[in-house]
Amino acid sequence: MKTSLFARTAVFAVVLGTLGCQEYREISPTSVSLLTAEVNQNLNGVWAGPMTLTRTSGGECAGAVVGSFLPASDRGTVTIEQDGTALQATMTMESTGLACSYQGTATAASLALNATSCDRTGLIVECGGGETRELRLVGSSISGVWNGSNVTGVVSSTYNVFTVFEPKVGVGALVANHDFTATPR
Numbered sequence: 001m002k003t004s005l006f007a008r009t010a011v012f013a014v015v016l017g018t019l020g021c022q023e024y025r026e027i028s029p030t031s032v033s034l035l036t037a038e039v040n041q042n043l044n045g046v047w048a049g050p051m052t053l054t055r056t057s058g059g060e061c062a063g064a065v066v067g068s069f070l071p072a073s074d075r076g077t078v079t080i081e082q083d084g085t086a087l088q089a090t091m092t093m094e095s096t097g098l099a100c101s102y103q104g105t106a107t108a109a110s111l112a113l114n115a116t117s118c119d120r121t122g123l124i125v126e127c128g129g130g131e132t133r134e135l136r137l138v139g140s141s142i143s144g145v146w147n148g149s150n151v152t153g154v155v156s157s158t159y160n161v162f163t164v165f166e167p168k169v170g171v172g173a174l175v176a177n178h179d180f181t182a183t184p185r
Helices: 003-021 060-067
Strands: 043-059 071-085 084-092 099-106 110-118 120-127 131-146 151-163 170-184
Touching: 043 060, 043 151, 060 110, 060 120, 060 151, 060 170, 071 170, 084 110, 110 120, 131 170
Parallel strands: none
Antiparallel strands: 043 071, 043 170, 071 084, 084 099, 099 110, 110 131, 120 131, 131 151, 151 170
């Protein structure tokens, strides 16, 4: 037992001695960190391209007639201002003329934006069978990847669905996703 205690004490003394002999060296990285993406390209400018309605969910009776107010194929134009990784953008859909302002960020190969405001948020929809609903846009986001010559991704928009007669009652929510590919104009 004394040998074991002696051996542990000796090892501990050697470790402390080794640590005490280390000299201070300043750390100076010689390469770019893999954890921070540097944005080398710039998204500034006007981008435009086709948008395809790929998926909808919910919407109560309005969900069954999405094609009457959101076309399967559309065209979008987005004007982007980039300052470092910060983005400001305005996107307009050709079929409806709806324009929304977005804020977000970019990395070397991706972008993510959330709507801050839209020029109009309400839409009246005929569901059929005498049913009418009001859709109110409550949020929109853009996420995508880019390589300098094009941006591809998804625009996701969420609407709350209400009855049109007083008192207006919320009856559901509709989410619509559009895939897009945009190139600089």
